[in-house]
Amino acid sequence: MNFSKTTEYSLRILGFMAIEDHKLYSAEVLNQNLDIPFRYLRKQLTRLTNDGFLISYRGKAGGYKISKPLNEITLWDIVNATGEDSLYHECIFGFDSCAFGNKCALHHKWAKIQNSINDMLKNTTLEELKRTKPERFTIQHNLMLTKNV
Amino acid sequence: MNFSKTTEYSLRILGFMAIEDHKLYSAEVLNQNLDIPFRYLRKQLTRLTNDGFLISYRGKAGGYKISKPLNEITLWDIVNATGEDSLYHECIFGFDSCAFGNKCALHHKWAKIQNSINDMLKNTTLEELKRTKPERFTIQHNLMLTKNV
């Protein structure tokens, strides 16, 4: 009943970058601000790049930035790109296909919830997040003793 | 964004047994009707027994039956008993504590969904499922070549 960690990370990364979009962020800087293990963050950044959400710049002074207008990126896009496996099972019991001739009482209740989630994901863009101008993410961090690579 | 398999199994087991409650079901019969690996089913049955949803009868002609009136068992009870870890993260980004001074745009949207799920789980009992009288579960099964133990 949660998004996968990877999905949460993706939302977190893009959500953070959206607040000051057009800026170039290195993995190092993102790591200082978001709470994601460095190498896993790196992995997700290249995935998000391959999936078209980010443009990456290699070499010294390189980094990542958001690739398109914020109002063209919905949460739905982000969540689905993660490979979140079909988001939810149609059947609340987890049956592959319905076990009843005619739908049971839970079916429509569950479908209603699925729809409300879908709607919210499809109708929310990063632009909306930015518009509320939350005063940027603030993560408490432990001392960095090792150099990140 | 799905219930864990174990949660789905629990709903499935109790949902099935609710349709003709008071009946005594052996693990064998449940295995023939629900699509859950036999030994894992067994494990869950004893857990559901320990958690108070079922009463078990050992020995020949033994089995399980639902332990209390259907209207006293909510989906919420079942889902929570599974150990589904706190059902969902308050923050859609998966932060442990809020990363913003004042709530971001996504917060209330996500909270609204959480509430609708909670409400539906808390207000739905097995009795309601039974009342719609779905014409019992029908699972296609492969030949059983080995004896279940």
Next chain:
DNA sequence: GCTAAATAATACCTGAAGGTGTCAATTATA
């Protein structure tokens, strides 16, 4: 051109959820 700072690629490790295997304990019925 050299070097340092960045990303890319690729392979490996780990913990926990889901699933198995074996044997012990209980009980109806013949």
Next chain:
DNA sequence: TATAATTGACACCTTCAGGTATTATTTAGC
């Protein structure tokens, strides 16, 4: 009281999402 059918206990195996480690490639700036 012997047997077979059932559940209980407990240890083990498997799979894969999440996380690491290492080395290669790119590029700004001296």
